[in-house]
Amino acid sequence: xxxxxxxxxxxxxxxxxWRQAPFNQWAFHxxxxxxxxxxxxxxxxxxxxxxxxxxxxxxRLSDRYGAQRSLEELFAYAHTDAFLVLHRGAIHTERYxxxxxxxxxxxxxxxxxxxxxxxxxxLCGQGQLNPEAQLTDYIPELAGTGFA
Numbered sequence: 001x002x003x004x005x006x007x008x009x010x011x012x013x014x015x016x017x018w019r020q021a022p023f024n025q026w027a028f029h030x031x032x033x034x035x036x037x038x039x040x041x042x043x044x045x046x047x048x049x050x051x052x053x054x055x056x057x058x059x060r061l062s063d064r065y066g067a068q069r070s071l072e073e074l075f076a077y078a079h080t081d082a083f084l085v086l087h088r089g090a091i092h093t094e095r096y097x098x099x100x101x102x103x104x105x106x107x108x109x110x111x112x113x114x115x116x117x118x119x120x121x122x123l124c125g126q127g128q129l130n131p132e133a134q135l136t137d138y139i140p141e142l143a144g145t146g147f148a
Contacts, residue, residue, distance in 0.1 A: 025079050028107040029100065039105070052090040081106060 009026050018027035018034045027034050060068045063077070075083065081100040085093040100106065123129035129138075136143045 021079070025098070029081060029098070029104070031107045032105065049086070050090045051094075052087075052092055053094075054085075054092045056085070056093055 009022060010030075013023040013027050013034065015034065017023045018031075031037055056071050059071050061071070061074060063069050063074070069077070071083075074080070075095070075097060079098065081096070081098050083093065083095045083097075084091065094102075096102065120129060120131075124131050135147055139147075142148060
């Protein structure tokens with residue numbers, strides 16, 4: 001399923017602008033139509049997480065200007081497509097916006113960075129990853145590239 005959007009926005013989304021607003025509103029939900037991607041499917045058994053749904057209507061956060069806003073206001077301001085709170089192994093909140101559904105593919109740049117940083121932190125704590133080492137110490141093929 002593709003996100004419901006105006007044909008004009010879809011036709012004006014290019015490789016040069018797909019990560020910028022307002023084009024990202026369509027592109028992040030339809031990334032496979034913009035750049036080459038690979039589908040990532042569950043490997044092995046999966047399980048349903050317990051649900052302990054909590055109301056977050058009382059939660060207010062400060063925006064970058066210091067103004068207090070509700071989550072609903074922040075979701076609208078940030079053009080949020082999905083929001084999930086997982087705490088102690090249970091789903092406490094799960095919301096979808098802008099035509100997004102749980103089974104729909106969506107770009108995961110921020111999620112990927114968070115997962116990689118969490119794994120790196122665990123490996124550092126276990127002494128298996130040296131935070132002072134160069135990336136090329138672990139991946140020599142990157143020598144001579146922008147990652148060197």
